[in-house]
Amino acid sequence: MLKYILKRLLHMIPILLGITLISFAVIHLAPGKPTDLMLQLNPKVDFEAREKLNRIYGFDKPLYVQYLNWMKKLSRLDFGKSFIDNRPVIEKIRERLPITIFINVLAMTTIFLLSIPIGIKSAVRRGSVFDKTTTVFVFLGFAAPSFWLGLLLMSFFGVRLGILPVSGIASLDFENFSTLGKIADVSKHLILPVAVASIGGLAGVSRYMRQSMLNVISQDYIKTARAKGLPEKTVIYKHALRNALLPIITILGLSIPGLISGSVILETIFSIPGMGRLMVESVFTRDYNVIMAGLVISALLTLIGNLIADIAYVHADPRIRYKR
């Protein structure tokens, strides 16, 4: 087991290297430099000033030199500095990451808590009114663009009813609140973003759950269980569920990188200073170091997510074994 994990971890190194190389090349292929936006179209910014900036940041060097310099720093776990404000990239990410992870964990918990029961119920009572209505609503939620849904909820709960804040993650006079007041304030601010983030994911997971449950309950061993006269609850929850959950583990593993990358649309609409916004702003301003750090971190998490899913399989399904 340990040997397997070690081997998998070692395999990650060349993959990661490949990812950084390709990402670096692709990012630099896009026309433009970080210095463009810094200067915008300001007639008071002359050409020499721009050349000076390019020289200071090293954009006048050949691409492979820039890559090697970047790799050299990375080997010391240094992601460099942002070209936009000269702050260490890692500091910028550390600032943005917690809120993104927090919202995504909440959203994922909501998604799994809601969609697993929905999936089971739809499968068990396939073709029933419940099955059909949830299918319709879940897909409506899936199809509705999240910015539209977000704005609609904001306008309804925030402007018309005035019971929830429109955007942001804390009130303006947040410092004056007691600890309990602070928790209540943040919770209030998080209700809408978490709801919007969850509605989109509900469809996928509940459909997977339904399908996988349907597969399982048509198996012979379920018939056997029922023939033995076991109560329906035991059949579904003890015998069927465990097998039906396997594909869900895969999805869970695949969702881990999403925890980090965040959702640009959600964070923009709700004015949440998270990773998604940081990444997109960085792409638009060609802030190479921040983009690369974001890509490396999410690539790493994807690989780790896959590994965790593989390990979890073994625990959930005795039929799967490690092989050399």
Next chain:
Amino acid sequence: MRNPTRSLQSNIQKIPLFFIIAVFFLLYLTTPSANGDRSSPDTILPDERPVPAEPVYGDAFVVGQIGDARTLVPILASDSPSSYIVALVFNGLLKYDKNVELIGDLAESWTIEDDGLSIVFFLRRNVKWHDGHPFTAKDVEFTYKSIIDPNVPTPYSGDFKMIKTLAVIDDYTVKITYKEPFAPGLTSWGMPIMPKHILEGQDLLTTDFARNPIGTGPYKFKRWKTGERIDLVSNHEYFRHRPYIDRYIYRVIPDTATMFLELKTGGIDEMGLTPLQFTRQTDTAFFKKRFQKFKYPSFGYTFLAYNLKDEKFMDKNVRQALNYAVDKNEIIDGVLLGQGRVCTGQFVPESWAFNKDVKPWPYDPKKAKVMLKESGWQDTDRDGWLDKNGKIFEFTILTNQGNETRRQTAEIMQRRLRDIGVKVNIRILEWSVFLNEFVNKKRFEAIILGWGLGREPDCFDIFHSSKTKEGEFNFISYSNSEIDRLLIEGRRTFDREKRKEIYNRIHEILYTDQPYMFLYIPDSLVAVDSRFQGIEVSPIGIGYNFIDWWVPKARQRYRY
């Protein structure tokens, strides 16, 4: 397969909530909004309650902006959010008053000496930095040295490179000598001055001053939550007077639709409106009661620039014809919903350089057709498009993504030019690509862009024939010897009346020459919460007297 009939109670308890939300939604979509009713045209004034005339201290002003600041080191702050905060925390030696005239800020007065070669600034004596340290001429010298330091990536070094020497005569007198008389130099001293006693010896790129600045301005920096908000508090020792509003809160709200909802719920007190929001969405009784709306001209304009190296556009007659063929008023009505004015050149009407005698040419497609015929463009093969030497008159307008008004402007032009037989294609490009691959490399036929202008009319960088290298601003390759001469003369002349003559002439030549098709000057549209008193609209907007804004005690929303 059989369906189990027993229900799974525990699992469906969460479902009804979902249904309720869905039903609410449907109801919400089908009922008219409470505050969406249009009011009758006879307007309700922002606040009809009598207010005491004596200003009082207190309350906070919350502004919503789409972007966060980057650095608060003044000479490195080039994006508008950073400049916005810097302007509240720092002062320059000079500033513009509400009539667009230069007045002293940190400088009490100044004289021009040696036939315009030198400027002597006499500084205020009672100014203190936010940490209590006195402000002196040494700070001015330090700021200048930082700007011209080759290792400091400041975008503002251009004007300061014209300086030969800067001499500190005493603690409150500075003499600046230029290599040659340089009138725009005066305006460049609006540059915020930085504290020497804090920044000396520090690397401006990495200093924590960038996120914790100390200035001389009306507001002191308090806190910065990245991507979320920046808090400023009033400077009780400000050398003019203590600002009435105690706090200034800058909120980052990246989505304009969200920002508008925040405005309606009182989450922010001020935001810039789009023409659509200004004319339609804020025309409600609710809005008029809660907000005051302001409209003032922006210092900038939108234009269609021709590549003058392109054979079609080398012909001045052709450029003039195209100017007759496009109806600018139609663009203003259609795209800006009437919230703008026709542009007749490089200068806006609020500028002293503006030439009143230059009148916009009328929309006259017939005349345009005749003029194009004179230049050899006519429809010989009767296919609907003009042609010359077997080639039809066709060109592509490029513009950048994310600017709807520019795209719509291009579409209206496309339609109007089709009427006279000119084929126009439109291509929208991402900003960075647009700038690097097309504008800077001059790979375009025509582009739609806008200039944001300073108050100083010098436009040497935009129209002088020496500024056509890759990445410079005369990307249309405009070359006119008279303009070249006038631009240099304008830089060397300090006398306002003489300068006015020079720039009036430049204005006139540019409009007849049509290197750009000058399109429109959009209006700035702003809504401010009605509790703020003392706001006065001027040619430079509303923010210039912010320290005089105040809120009556009974209406103050935030207490500290």
